[in-house]
Amino acid sequence: MSGLNSKDYKKTSKSYQPKTNYVWNCIKAFVVGGIICVIGELLSEMYIHWFDFSEENAGNPTVATLIFLAALATGLGVYDKLGQFAGAGSAVPVTGFANSITSAAMEHKSEGLVLGVATNLFKLAGSVIVFGVVAAYVLGIIRFTWQAIF
Amino acid sequence: MTFLWAFLVGGGICVIGQLLLDVAKLTPAHVMSSFVVAGAVLDAFDLYDNLIEFAGAGATVPITSFGHSLLHGAMEEADKHGVIGVAVGMFGLTSAGIASAILFGFIMAVIFKPKG
Numbered sequence: 498m499s500g501l502n503s504k505d506y507k508k509t510s511k512s513y514q515p516k517t518n519y520v521w522n523c524i525k526a527f528v529v530g531g532i533i534c535v536i537g538e539l540l541s542e543m544y545i546h547w548f549d550f551s552e553e554n555a556g557n558p559t560v561a562t563l564i565f566l567a568a569l570a571t572g573l574g575v576y577d578k579l580g581q582f583a584g585a586g587s588a589v590p591v592t593g594f595a596n597s598i599t600s601a602a603m604e605h606k607s608e609g610l611v612l613g614v615a616t617n618l619f620k621l622a623g624s625v626i627v628f629g630v631v632a633a634y635v636l637g638i639i640r641f642t643w644q645a646i647f
Numbered sequence: 648m649t650f651l652w653a654f655l656v657g658g659g660i661c662v663i664g665q666l667l668l669d670v671a672k673l674t675p676a677h678v679m680s681s682f683v684v685a686g687a688v689l690d691a692f693d694l695y696d697n698l699i700e701f702a703g704a705g706a707t708v709p710i711t712s713f714g715h716s717l718l719h720g721a722m723e724e725a726d727k728h729g730v731i732g733v734a735v736g737m738f739g740l741t742s743a744g745i746a747s748a749i750l751f752g753f754i755m756a757v758i759f760k761p762k763g
Contacts, residue, residue, distance in 0.1 A: 588678070597675075618756075
């Protein structure tokens with residue numbers, strides 16, 4: 498074993514790691530992500546034509562419906578299978594946000610409703626809200642000041 | 648036609664996410680956080696609205712639109728109430744998404760048992 502220096506080790510261990518198929522992963526992410534967005538577009542057209550939403554505020558019920566569908570699919574164990582196949586294609590749409598909330602809550606169900614489900618609900622999704630709010634706050638102040646000056 | 652653009656733009660945003668996962672070796676949480684910040688930055692320059700007008704759900708369904716909605720709601724109230732409005736309107740447009748995510752996430756966790 499004396500001949501195995503760190504450089505060799507890196508080389509050897511790399512040959513045992515699964516190779517990432519960048520192109521195939523991107524195609525899968527593109528198709529699944531695109532399909533989720535088309536479903537969103539279908540829902541938003543439905544809310545505009547049948548439920549009298551305007552084009553601006555149809556986004557709200559659309560997102561809520563997608564979140565419901567994703568939470569249900571996560572509960573049934575379907576969304577995680579999709580996630581293994583699609584990678585970012587199922588993580589980047591808002592359905593991935595619902596999936597992270599539901600799966601974190603389900604995982605800790607055995608610890609009880611308060612300490613398990615409710616406490617861990619935002620375990621994964623919390624970072625999205627924190628960074629979103631901090632960024633929006635800072636940018637909002639900057640933009641407001643900008644508008645006030647010019 | 649909007650359907651085609653929704654597919655292409657939504658899929659394209661997911662490909663960027665996939666490349667960040669595979670090439671830059673970021674975790675999904677890092678990718679999602681970066682996308683929210685990116686959406687807010689794009690909205691700060693009034694670019695995200697153009698994308699929504701062009702691609703519809705292709706721009707509103709990816710998580711980037713969460714950052715856009717946060718800033719958009721904040722700016723709407725800031726126009727009316729000044730700096731305090733930034734805090735008042737922060738969740739104005741995203742309330743439906745967050746409320747339903749909490750509600751449905753909780754309900755599903757109560758109903759279903761984790762598999763595997």
